[in-house]
Amino acid sequence: MNGRHGLWAVVPVKMLARSKQRLMPLLSRPERKALARVMLEDVLGALMRSTSLAGVMVVTGDQCAAATARRAGALVMKDANNTGMTAAVTSAARYLAARRCGGMLVVPADVPLITHEDVEMIILTHRTVPSVTLVPAERDGGTNALLCSPPQVIPVRFGEDSFVRHLETARTLGIEPRVLRLQRAGHDIDRPDDLVAFVQAPHSTRTCAYLTVAGIAERLQEARRNQCDAPRLATKAMEQEA
Numbered sequence: 001m002n003g004r005h006g007l008w009a010v011v012p013v014k015m016l017a018r019s020k021q022r023l024m025p026l027l028s029r030p031e032r033k034a035l036a037r038v039m040l041e042d043v044l045g046a047l048m049r050s051t052s053l054a055g056v057m058v059v060t061g062d063q064c065a066a067a068t069a070r071r072a073g074a075l076v077m078k079d080a081n082n083t084g085m086t087a088a089v090t091s092a093a094r095y096l097a098a099r100r101c102g103g104m105l106v107v108p109a110d111v112p113l114i115t116h117e118d119v120e121m122i123i124l125t126h127r128t129v130p131s132v133t134l135v136p137a138e139r140d141g142g143t144n145a146l147l148c149s150p151p152q153v154i155p156v157r158f159g160e161d162s163f164v165r166h167l168e169t170a171r172t173l174g175i176e177p178r179v180l181r182l183q184r185a186g187h188d189i190d191r192p193d194d195l196v197a198f199v200q201a202p203h204s205t206r207t208c209a210y211l212t213v214a215g216i217a218e219r220l221q222e223a224r225r226n227q228c229d230a231p232r233l234a235t236k237a238m239e240q241e242a
Contacts, residue, residue, distance in 0.1 A: 006100075006101050006103070007149075008054050008056070009047045009055070010106045010107075011040070011056065011059070012060070013040060013058055014060070014085070016037055016064055017029065017033050019032060020035060020190070022190055022191050023189075025192055026216075034214070035211070037065070039189060040065060041206045042114070042206050044058070044068070045072070046114045047119060048073055049116035050116050051120070054102075056074040056075065057075045057077055058074050058076050059079050060077075061079040066078075077092060086157060089106050092106075101150075103151060105119070105123070105146070105147045106143075107119075110188045111187070111188050114144075114185045126147050126178065127178055130150065131148075131175065132146070132170040132177040134146055134179050135179075135180050137186055139188075140188075141161040141162070142160075142162050146166060154166065154173060196224065199216070199220050202217075
């Protein structure tokens with residue numbers, strides 16, 4: 001990182017113990033927490049390798065996530081209220097704007113396949129100020145990367161169908177966003193189908209290594225081979241959590 005762009009990456013992270021609730025049919029609570037942590041490590045690894053970022057900030061109220069961020073070399077902003085991704089990113093944008101940073105690249109903590117090449121591509125194709133660049137999620141209409149210059153150029157609105165909301169918000173403000181559809185950055189792990197698709201194509205990520213060592217990948221592959229349905233997987237996850 002050299003700071004020549006004055007562009008900071010922001011990674012909002014909720015409390016790890018409460019993360020990935022939609023994966024409850026497949027994973028126990030400890031497994032969901034561990035998965036959230038290793039996905040964060042993968043995202044931070046990609047961001048920290050970028051030569052076009054001035055820095056990386058993690059916004060979280062979780063002590064484990066904060067420790068992970070500091071080990072990676074990221075700045076930590078405490079999210080004392082834990083009121084959600086939109087509030088966390090809004091606080092980060094306010095912080096960066098007050099320090100006259102040139103822009104803000106928001107990357108969720110559940111995009112483990114993102115690489116530093118993806119990060120550089122997003123930045124390279126970003127237009128001059130004021131501008132917005134979006135990377136949509138492949139499956140659920142979410143936003144897997146949002147680059148704003150300046151940081152507060154649009155109000156952020158994460159959640160269901162956030163990609164369309166960010167697109168429409170920018171256009172309402174007279175900004176035509178750049179949209180990049182990136183295969184790796186577009187694959188988040190939020191729902192059971194996302195996790196199953198992820199383990200079917202192994203990658204050299206910490207997330208893949210964890211799923212393999214923990215036996216989760218084999219468990220999901222076996223269930224797929226046996227055409228096991230969600231209730232049976234849910235029973236296994238509940239047994240581990242008990």
